[in-house]
Amino acid sequence: MSLMGLPTELLLMIQHEIRDDLLAHVCLMKLNTRTRALYNAFGTDFWKMLCRRNGLGTLAGDSVGAGLYQTIAVECAEHAWVCEHPSCGTARLLENAQSISNARLDDPTCSPTRTLRDEDPYILTPNGIFRCMAFRGGEFGAPCHTYVTAEAYDGQDMQDTDALEAHPIVMRTFATFPPCANMRFLTFDNVPTASNNDGVTVFDVMKSAKSIMSDIPTTENIFTWLRRNTCGDTSKVFPQAWSIVDMFESVTSIVGWFRVARWIGFAYEGSNKFAFRFEPRRLPDDPSEISQ
Ligand SMILES: [Zn+2]
DSSP states (O other): OOGGGSOHHHHHHHHHHHTTOHHHHHHHHTSOHHHHHHHHTTOHHHHHHHHHHTTBOOOTTSOOSTTHHHHHHHHHHHHHHHOOOTTSHHHHHHHHHHHHHHHHHHOTTOOTTOOBOTTOOOOOEEOGGGGGEEEEEOGGGOOEEEEEOOTTOOSSOOTTOEEGGGOHHHHHBBSEESOBSEEEEEOSSOOOEEEOTTOOBHHHHHHHHHTTTTOOOOHHHHHHHHHHHHTTOGGGTSOTTOOHHHHHHHTSSHHHHHHHEEEEEEEEEETTEEEEEEEEOOOOSSGGGSOO
């Protein structure tokens, strides 16, 4: 007997055994009209739990309605079947599921369906995926664009660098585990925020961070930023050939920092505040050769 001829009770048993495997659920749903009707009957709670257990949230432009999470599940499964980007696809879903499950192990009361509010006394773990995110443009009023890159990206070559908007799984991935409703980013005088009542996503963070990339810090703030991110030793970031003027001019807007140093994500500072974290990256001896 083929799978299509199985009685409903057996199909339900198979569906139960699939547990949180988003791809397998969508695959079974698409099998035939019977399995589609079976899955359509599950309702919002089933699809919402499935998406959240795979680390996937909502975006501001989503149409609100009963079918929202089912649409997200299908969109992300179909994308996973075709996406070969090393930071997206099936690998991202597996990593998300593991991170959600680790957050629950730290605190069993932390349900995947719950988005943490500011008053919740819980340590948030920033998603490591920000190591694979990048900005381009953004200086002198030019538009700033966001990209998803491969883990080994060092800001120099564009291999495996795609527009973030081409990868719905990355866009919808929660920015923290467990998911939280508000994130505040420590920069200079400006403290940008990202908010989402269903859990702040990677897209929410990149949109918020993008809004400050053209900001021009004061001279004092540039020196503060240099000192903080180099621990007072500029040779940790800049080649010896660079003069102090070269260093200063390379970071006169915030996006400049994302070129001279490698952004590796966030450190959690408590009270929903997050500090950007950077690592040195290979820089050319001639500052004019730095990749834009
Ligand atoms: Zn993708």
